[in-house]
Amino acid sequence: MEERLRSLTTELRNEGTMNIDSVNTLEIITAINNEDLKVAVAVQEVLSDIKTAVEFAYESLMKGGRLIYIGAGTSGRLGVLDAVECPPTFSTSPDKVLGIMAGGEKAFVRAIEGAEDKEEFGERDLINVDLTANDTVIGIAASGRTPYVKGALHYARKVGAKTVALSCNKNSIITEVANIGIEVEVGPEVLTGSTRMKAATAHKMVLNMISTATMIRMGKVYENLMVDVNVSNQKLKDRAISIIQTVTNVEYDIAMKMLEKANNQVKPAIVMIKTSTTYDQATELLEKADGDVRKAISMRVD
Missing domain, CATH: 1.10.8.1080 (Helicase, Ruva Protein; domain 3)
Structure with a gap:
């Protein structure tokens, strides 16, 4: 398992930042910016897969189901972030787009060690929200191998829900258990293995696309205006x-x-x-x- 981890693109060393600890501040942030410029290009390569995910989500919501994001750590937080923005932006019911992360709500602000290591935890959390075949589940894991996400997607498939695996590595483990995989290859991080950087940026872009495109399809936008905005303040x-x-x-x-x-x-x-x-x-x-x-x-x- 350790050898497989080291072979992941997200875990490789970035040849262009080997000396980042010995350069000045401007050079550091320039290196980071240069790597960030690659993210949108990588996302562009998987637009057809994102389209399928939007179609899954749209069909689920139109027939009374839900869009559910599930992940651990940074990946889980990104799912929660996208989900909680839907009610104020599109006036969706809070129970229509859900964000679930390993360790529960308290893990959003403080890392909980080991919460992502058990497949059964992912299954349990979907059972707890009464997952049905009408739902779409998007499992998020930069590495593509997180047991919590794998377990969640495996259970969702068993229930009959549509499943999407979102990762940053080709031929990821979670893609194998999902209906479709969105694998955004952003390359090695500026800091080796720090997937809160390019991988997280890519995943936020993809999640924004999925929720926004779905809501547009549902008639919650007129021209390019948020006509279903929730007037709460x-x-x-x-x-x-x-x-x-x-x-x-x-x-x-x-x-x-x-x-x-x-x-x-x-x-x-x-x-x-x-x-x-x-x-x-x-x-x-x-x-x-x-x-x-x-x-x-x-x-x-x-």
């Missing part, structure tokens, strides 16, 4: 009013009044203005259009 209310103004070209006071009439929901407020309808009528149009603002407006125009 004054900053977000101001953003909501700005979005309404941008789409409809109405004055600030009118946008605010329509937002309030729409119970602080941007989508019906836009439809109300664009189609000259009441809140109830706008809501009905949106329901018929599966929440898609563009389609709802088109229905009224037609």
Whole structure:
């Protein structure tokens, strides 16, 4: 097992940073930046696999299932981070996109040794959230070999859920137990084995793509505006009013009044203005259009 670990791309020494401990500060951060520039290119190489993951997630959410991220350490934290941003950004229910990490919530702020070493722990954590065949599970592990993630994906396959293995090594162990693998080869890290760097950056990019593309497919974006933003504070209310103004070209006071009439929901407020309808009528149009603002407006125009 140790020999296999040493052969992983994420564990190899970076030939370009062998002397990083003997150069000045500018040279250190330049070396880091040069390596970071490679990340987006590596992600580009796996866009077709990311597309499949988006399709899995979209299908799950549309039929009442969930998108579930699961990982350990940095990988687990990235999944939790992406999940918790979905409710304020897209007004999703907190139980629709979940982030699970080895060791539980307390492991988010303090590393818990050994939490990732047992496959049965990954299975247990999915059992605890009542995993079903309607769900999509994305297991995240930079090395591609974390037992906790492997166990979770194995159990998810057994249940019938769609499974995605996200790693930074080719032919990873977790890919073998998933429906599809997203293997982003970013190369050796600036600091040998420090996958909180390029590998983590790559994984954050991929997770952002998956959640954002899925939500766009679900009609939570109009043009490039977050029309399903959750108006939970004054900053977000101001953003909501700005979005309404941008789409409809109405004055600030009118946008605010329509937002309030729409119970602080941007989508019906836009439809109300664009189609000259009441809140109830706008809501009905949106329901018929599966929440898609563009389609709802088109229905009224037609």
